[in-house]
Amino acid sequence: MRKLILFSVLIFLIIGFFPQKVVSNEQAYQMIPDEAIRLRILANSDNEKDQEIKHAVRDAVNQEVTKCRRYG
Known part of the structure; x- marks a missing residue:
């Protein structure tokens, strides 16, 4: 019985640390x-x-928008 209680406490402590x-x-x-x-x-x-x-379309649009923001 004592081993079961110690095991349960150990499990609760381990779970509590996560x-x-x-x-x-x-x-x-x-x-x-x-x-x-x-x-x-x-x-x-x-x-x-x-x-x-x-x-490819997303990357091209991002590249154009970035280019416009730098020079605009």
């Missing part, structure tokens, strides 16, 4: 500036080729 991940809606909220433009690029499907095209 941090619990708590996510609240307040932490997930991100402030978006008024001058921000949100652009959503959608692929035709989950097909690998369609996803590659989507990423």
Whole structure:
């Protein structure tokens, strides 16, 4: 009986040392500036080729926007 109690206490102590991940809606909220433009690029499907095209378009748009912000 004594071994069972010691084992239980040990288990509770071990579990207590692991941090619990708590996510609240307040932490997930991100402030978006008024001058921000949100652009959503959608692929035709989950097909690998369609996803590659989507990423290429996203990268090209990001590159142009970054270029315009530097010189604009």
